[in-house]
Amino acid sequence: CNISVRDIIHSQYTDQWYTLNDVKSGRVHLVLEWVPTVSEPDRLDQVLQLQSLQSYQNKAVPSAALLFVYMDRAHSLPFKKSGKEPKAGAELVLGKTTYRTKVCDRTNSPQWDEAFYFLVRDPREEILIVKLSSAWDQAIGSLVVPVKELLSEPDLVLDQWLSLDGASPDSQILLRAELKILNSKMTEGVGVQQGPETIPLGRDSEELVTATNEEEQHSEVPSEESVAVSSQPSISESEEEEVVFKAAKEDPSPPETLPTHTSPDPSFDTEIEESEDGEVEEPITITQQSVTADTEDLQPWHGPTAGSGIEDIARATVSSLPSVSVPEEAEAMPDVFLETRPPHTTPNPSFGTEGVMRIHLLEAQDLVAMDKLMGGLKKGKSDPYVKINIGGVKFKSLVIKENLNPTWNEMYETVLTPQAREEIQVELYDKDIDSDDFLGRLSDVIRSQYTDQWYTLNEVKSGRVHLLLEWVPTVSEPDRLDQVLQLQSLQSYQNKAVPSAALLFVYMDRAHSLPLKKSGKEPKAGAELVLGKTTYRTKVCDRTNSPQWDEAFYFLVRDPKEEMLIVKWLRLDGASPDSQILLRAELKILDSKIVELIGQGTLPCAAGNCGQVKLSLSYASKEKKLTIAVHACRGLESSSKDGLDTYISLMLLPDKTKATKRKTSVKKRDLNPEYNERFEFDLSVEEARRRRLSVSVKNSSASFRSSDIIGQVHIELAQIDMASGVTEWFDLKEEAE
Missing domain, CATH: 2.60.40.150 (C2 domain)
Incomplete structure (x- = not known):
């Protein structure tokens, strides 16, 4: 059956059975609701209460609000490292939804004039992150806007110039963020009295659903509380709000030639477009078929993304890696907890001892010609590539077409312990359409701290490969960082690899005073750690307010001055003011021998x-x-x-x-x-x-x-x-x- 969206908007709410067409029999029961928006923060509690009283088999959670964001312009953006003006684009991330603006031509004052929207489950917990970069490959700066701050703004609107973190002091962005509460008709049945509630399914239904506090009647949909480990000192919540929203102190108002507020299109913050004759063009079409639904499939199209939003936050948020401060006491907690709660972590002695094995695949010579010409009468070529395996970590090089003396100039990294006994396995193949031909393998690869040599290929008539192998230990010397970052600028590789500058070791110890779930039960708490494109998850603990993980993780860090570690709660309905986590974050600089060689005037670059x-x-x-x-x-x-x-x-x-x-x-x-x-x-x-x-x-x-x-x-x-x-x-x- 076809149902007109226009009819739903005009009726606002309908609950009825629909007869199926084109079949002998059958009907389907639907509740269809057009949910308008209001700028009334007082309505939020009722909407969130409605969430707690509803559960669905597909684990969907009704959104509480819509966040409309208008990206107007920016000014005084910094130049690129090459001295050129940036090709500025902005990426907006909220939860799992990511949008990208257009990329402007080279300018320090880009203008986008683009509008976006986000479905918001709980405005008190979610965070909008805006990340600026030049052509998506060089970070410019970032802006963090907690959605809860809009609840205290007039008409739930923030419209002003905001300073960018990680950019120059004068860099600012002009945007409009407007929060609108979804005013569902179902909230009219939600009262304020304690105890069981009754919610009508619809005006045409005589059935009532009794909602209790039993968890079995609710789908445990994990919501996430993001905890970004920041480079800022420990501050109170009110102080943090000031840091996020205040404009730069050096320049409290933008230049006179710049607008003080945005001027979006009149259609901004409207939720549906109508055709010229006022008719809504798309009807709802319902067909009878077997469907398996997933909550993510039910979300609206979110525009082009570069991956899930949270996976890219650390890569483009230019904020320095922090020194982690662990609170030694929590005044709001009773003394009995202070006595049993450790002030610092106690990781295993092997924590933070790993280093990096770097493999530089440079070139090869005198490879066997596997592709014969004229039936073998004329010597042919090969299309060689290399497979490398070390401790189960595998790398594969690019294919070099028709070359018996190929040059790769590729670099690979893997993290190992100093006591690792894994062998480096290197095999060469000739790429073919059907099956690839074997070109030889290496054995007895030398495992000293630094070796640069040619290795003869085994099991073939001829051929050798040039490798530079380096074991890179770590040091806790911040003064070494500038030299290591200089190494990055001096080296380039065909596979676009960038040598890591440091290793970040994170030990997840425990947490305390976690809030109860909405059902009244203790949570099954887990944590997700994200830095750049690397994500780890801890184990999920049994029900407790004070989970203990005792798990260690590591991250390869390209530039500690720019990257950010984000720790997210999993399976938790927010956090309380007393909730704390105990962790150890230890940054160690990678002490490459190549840095020493550069100081001596020698640059061991590519082949x-x-x-x-x-x-x-x-x-x-x-x-x-x-x-x-x-x-x-x-x-x-x-x-x-x-x-x-x-x-x-x-x-x-x-x-x-x-x-x-x-x-x-x-x-x-x-x-x-x-x-x-x-x-x-x-x-x-x-x-x-x-x-x-x-x-x-x-x-x-x-x-x-x-x-x-x-x-x-x-x-x-x-x-x-x-x-x-x-x-x-x-x-x-x-x-x-």
Whole structure:
């Protein structure tokens, strides 16, 4: 049968049997309700009480409110590390719902003018998180808005400039957050008296449902209380509210040219769109079939997401990892609890002893040709890739097409204990359409703290593979962090891997004074820990207000200055002011030997790398000039103790005439020379895009018999955004491709 949505909206509420069409017999009983919204915070308690009195087989929980968010604009956003303005986009997360705005063109003051909505189960517990990033790959800043704060705002509306955490002091975002309570007709049957309640199913039904406090009549739908371990000192709830909502003290009001409030479309905060003739276009269609429903399937479409909201919170929320403070006493608790409650955790002595095994897959040589040509009359090629297995953790490289001497330049990480005895298993294969051919395996892989060598492949006629293996221990020395982060900027890998800077160890000890469930029973408490894309869950304890887990976890941390650990309650109906958790969070810096090598002027980068050169490339359309700035080199290698006498030669290929050649001055005895010289070429933008820039770092003091080329790189100018300009470090190879 088809049911008009317009009729439901006009009738507000209907409870009746509907006859099924196109079949001999059958009817279905539906309660259909159009639930409007009101800006009356006093209605919230009745709505939440209605939640507690209803239970459904599909474990659905009626929403209590709608949160409308209008993303207007931002101003004074920081520049990217490259010096360019950001391509700013915003990600909005509330519970499991995630939205993304459009990505604006490069500007420090993006304007979105986009509206979104969220279904809110309990406004007193849920949190809206807004995360800004440049093209979704570089975090800019974040904003945390507890939905409960809107309950104290006039008309439940927050409309103002708010400061961004993790950005510059002047960075602000203008948004409008409007909370509207869902005013269900069913709440009219919810009284305020104590004891059993009766709720009518509908105006056409004579049956009544008696709701009691027995848990068996309620579906135990776990709600979650998020506890973000913050870098801020311990503050009271009122102080925390001030931190979240106040504008920057340095600039209490935005510049005069900026609006003080948003100006959303008049349709903002309306829940349904009508056609031009006022008719609602989509009817409800009901067919008789077997359906298995899941609560998540019943949610409205939430727009494009990059994964579940909570999985991405830590990655893009730029807040430093905290030093964790554990309260030593709780004044509101009786003395008897203070005597038995430990002030600190007591983890196992092995807690926090793990380190990281880094495997750098560099290159291979002389692999067997498995793909025969002309029936084997002509030597063919192979499409090699590598499988690595260490302690059950598996990695797989990219496939290099038609190459017997492939270069991968990939890096993998896995966490191990120092006493681990797992073997590193390395196998090479040739990728084929049907079944992949075996190209050899390694045995007797050396497991010293640092080794860089070629390994001969076994069980094949020829072939060897170049690996750099490093055991990276941890240290509790914060001064080492800047050096480790510098290592990240000096290394790049084909598989886009970024070396971790630290390990975060978290010991979940116990909690106390957890609230009873709505049914009056003690909770079966568990916790979920989230950092970046890594999520762990503790065990679920038996019913108790004071669960004890005694479980340890670890996280690989790329940048401790930006990432955030989030601890969420599971199977808990909120928390009380006395509820506390006892945990230990220990951050240890990864002490890579490569950092030491960089300090000595040696950069063990990717396969065949001979250091790096820093260039700036840009094109001036009016002058029709290609400008190349040669800044510096770093990590050059020399067999001589006296260093190198270097200069840089530039050439615009395919021409090799004098007009296309330039070179810098010579820098004496320096493995990290600085040039800071600029060169210009007169040519049209079309001609520039057809050119390939050849950059050669040369040794001016090379002997007659030895090559003067230290390293080269070829850059296809068609792949460079020359209009905006680019400045970056380029890897030097022994022989440019």
